[in-house]
Amino acid sequence: MSLFRREDLHSLAAPYALDALEPPERVRFQKHLRDCDRCAAEVRALTEDAVRLAWSTTA
Template identity: 45%
Template sequence: MTADPGEGPHVRQLLGAYVLDALTPGEAREVARHLRGCDRCTADYAATAEAAELLALLREEDLSE
């Protein structure tokens, strides 16, 4: 991997939807391709995925507080 592939835009704005499997198949392929070559976006993906996992652990009662 490289620090920045220098090809095309970064995909940070799509990472939340990517983690939640809410992208179109084409968008998901674009994000996956970019993540294979961009350390910065891969780190952002890992943080976004971790946050989503932690949020999934919350109970409904926790969300209303």
């Protein structure tokens, strides 16, 4: 399991949105998301972008 300092958690928004985190990192980031509006907004935006990209490649 990787050990992250609090500020490093912000760099996990993209891998979290793409479901690319190991389970322990995912749980730790989910806890961080509860209190970090910046990361929550970034995850929402990245998730929306991923959905748009998936739809554009399907069409």
